[in-house]
Amino acid sequence: MCKNDKKQGDAGSEFVMKSCCQSFPDRIGFVDRPDVPMQGGGAVVRDAVETDFVPDPVTAYHEAGHAVVGVLFGMTPVEIVAGSAGFVRWRDNPMPLEAGLVMTMAGDFAGGLAVRVEYRPFDSELAPWLELIRKPAGGYCDRCRIIRQLVVDAGIDAQDAIILSAYRATEVRTLEILRRNEVRAAIRTVAIALMKTGRLTGEEATAIAARYIRPGELKEHRNENS
Template identity: 40%
Template sequence: MTDFRPSDRVSFHEAGHLVIGLLRGLTPLVVFASEDGGGVFWKGPIAACRDVTMILAGPLAEGFFENWQYRPTDEDLKPWLLAVRSGEKKTADFGKAFTALIDRCGASDRVVMSAFRSAEVEAIDLLDRRDVRAAVRAVATELTRAGRLLGADAAELASRHIEPGSLKMENTP
């Protein structure tokens, strides 16, 4: 077993998921970020796996600490879409996003890609808000220092900048 080492990039990634989840009214239990990966665990049965905007907020938030933004091309995304359509279980964020979109849209690749881009733009718009950016930075900074945070502690840090539940989607399954 290797030593647990926090990671800046992964901390911003997980903080992006966490802050958008909080805005959607979700309750985090724990968040962690290491050089080997990270994750956010949520309380109760949730539709977080279907919230494509929240899924994409992670990869998009990674660039905050280096002031860049990664937006994959359609060619970059095509292998993910094809893998999910062929029944491969993909646990990385793009695989999760395409799984949710295919379940929701089911239609042609063009329709699924269009829905992906819409969710991507929504995530970018949210992450560009000063309050959201400040919340992501606050959580990521502490997560980089500690490597793990209890959900309540991460929510308290983010809540200094955002109003949890302010973007709750009442009709989300």
């Protein structure tokens, strides 16, 4: 889903994923907490209403994918919502760049689990995002965030092939994680819980995921090999 970041400052601040991407102008942006200052990617056009939180299967799996993979990397979710414009609210947990890219990409692949599809976009499908980011433009949807970071890393003048190669490497790492049976079980169970209520607290989602995975496992594994 599309996302938006809360301004980050002191330790303990939060960042929020919300719908706001300029590359999807038909998607409406909304605020679940009007007291939270928002920035980046798009304009807030209305406050949230209850119908925004009616559970949607693909969105539930998508947000569960973000949550479960984030928990694997040692992140702390605060709230997960699976309505028409789902989001995950995270506590401010700095993470290695690779972990952030994988956690972000996990959403779309996890969403595919709801319809039993593993979909990898062709280079031609990624081209419009490369163009948006280089303008610079685009918002904070998953793909925008990933490609923006890859462009920053490679340089604004880097050839498309270099950026796409880095994108594919992130795909490989993300799928390596999501193809693990215990990870899929955690995503599926969190998604089912989301479908019942439309939202979970971070503690609830983490407790559900921890039946199948060990929170912080990938963070610890990275530290052991660094």
